[in-house]
């Protein structure tokens with residue numbers, strides 16, 4: 316199932332859209348925020364091709380995160396993970412499991 320990043324030309328909000336098939340991905344999705352079909356696919360951001368290690372490295376826990384950050388399900392748990400790493404805390408495998416559940420569950424909620 317492909318997930319693409321879009322920016323709305325109408326309201327300017329970024330969002331990731333999950334498609335159930337390649338064929339569906341050819342259609343123009345509607346903006347989740349304003350409902351207009353003015354989404355432009357972002358080709359410059361290959362965020363989902365990045366490894367988690369790379370995402371963790373780029374990710375700055377000190378900077379402010381806007382609403383769209385939390386709408387991206389791939390970022391769920393990232394903050395906690397990075398903070399734990401910085402503090403030298405081992406969150407253990409159960410935490411990983413919880414994050415995975417949160418991630419997959421959030422994607423389904425957005426459909």
Ligand SMILES: [Zn+2]
Nearest residue numbers: 323326346349
């Ligand atoms: Zn919009």
